[in-house]
Amino acid sequence: MLIGHEKIFDRLKGLGLEGKLHHAQLFTGPEHVGKTTVALQLATLLQGTDKVSADTVLFLDDGENLSIESIRTVVERANQSHSLPYLIFVIENLGRMKAEAVNVLLKTLEEPHEDILFFLTAHQEDDVLPTLRSRCHVTAFQTVSDDLLRDVCGDNVYIDQLLFFAMGRPGKLRRLLDDKEYFEAHQEIFQDLAVFLEHPTTAGVFELGRKYEIHPLLEEMLDIFLRRVHSLARSHVLSMNRVEHIETCKQDLKGNVNRKLLLDNLLLPFVS
Template sequence: MIFENIIGNEKAKEILNKALKSKNILHSYIFMGISGVGKKMFAREFAKGILCLNENSCCNKCKSCMEFNTDNHPDFMEINQLEDTKNIKIEQIRFMQEKIAEKPIISNKKVYIIDNADTMTVEAQNCLLKTLEEPPEYAVIVLIASNESKLLNTIKSRCMKVSFEAISDENIRKYIEENITKDVTPNMVSMCGGSIEKAKTIADKKEMYASLEEIIEKIEKSDLIEVFNNSEILYKSKDNIQELLDYINIILYNKKKLEFINCIQIVEDVKRRLLQNSNYDMSIDGLLIRMWEEVNEKYNRG
């Protein structure tokens, strides 16, 4: 079964599987949806299935599948945005058009993926339009995009749209548990916001996340001195402090108690000050003191 190793988006799997099985492959598709949900993995798997020489798509045994797996398939090409300008220029589309005019070598079709297609310049899009209007009969083009409004209507109207949705929290939790750490917390799941790509980055960050959860724990249950003694990570993380503070906000939000919700405002205030280059250590001092006061004042009152 194709796509079986990709999490979520069952509807998209169904549509693409059906197309592969019935050999009813259209000339152009748009894979649309927020970034990080696996659109590119889907597109590559779909391409491999289209190009496979066996009845059973993605057999992993035929010449086509072998060449695809080693990134050597002559009938497959991926167009990416340029490193420096972060867009796709008309020259890249022209190059693709030259290539697409040549008949396939191994397979019956040729597949072209345009990643971040919404970063094509208007000239590039107009140029691509010619191919979408009159594609060679063996050509399949898959556009991947997250911002629909950046694509010309004339492009969109010529492509079959396949929608991709955020991965459910339950699936994200399972993914982290099976691939990264058994100690998955609801806060880690929230941090991913439905993105598998973000979930993958947790492997490098789980210790940092655990330290931050401990700080909030100390704020709730210990005195201020102990809070300071356990907050070293904040003082050491000047380069990515905004990311740490975002995670603290998720912890605070998931506590679902008023005194913690109030602390989010304090964190936002410190984030702003740090962007304005306030004294770093003093800002962190202030953050810890104000959060501790907020939580423990309310605690005493209650």
């Protein structure tokens, strides 16, 4: 289901039907915002099918690095025949691709076949090496307004919480609606942070650090914390510097960092 990106889809659809679509499309934007949904809908449209076919090759983000072996399979498949109008590759999150894998992919992009298309995604444009980015047509995806997402929620009694946790990302909203445990985990995170912000103490810092350093939803915890603190900053309850500090911690989390130390550094400034 496409939500909020109809203009992007219609523009690329028009180019595709006219045979003018650039062979390498790079979609950038937050995780779960709808980049892959647009790519897959374009793929089925251009293939003339009602579902993803064998001539659409998927490399979805499983949390692991994209190895050079995986990209070599792209090269091998690109040299094989296909039965539909296009052979299409959908590769999620290029930020997990190492330099040697990028070099292999570059060679394929530099010598495009007219009937092969690449739909590539990344959370940020800077996650993609300039040499690879320069071979692509870049489309930036923005988060979707709560008004558009509200219709998806129907008469759900938790609609305000769902919209808060989704943060303008249709894919995340869908998971929150479909996965009860995932939604309840977000509620627990929100409550933990609300208690801490109401009475921030050193003991509270260390308690949250112990709980969330190994928590599978640490990134979601930082997202919720960011949105809550941003709201308080707009109300002049907290400084905008706190918002910038959380943003920095979110970036640091992408690297090989000590998660407990990161959380301590994040939360201790809130203790007066």
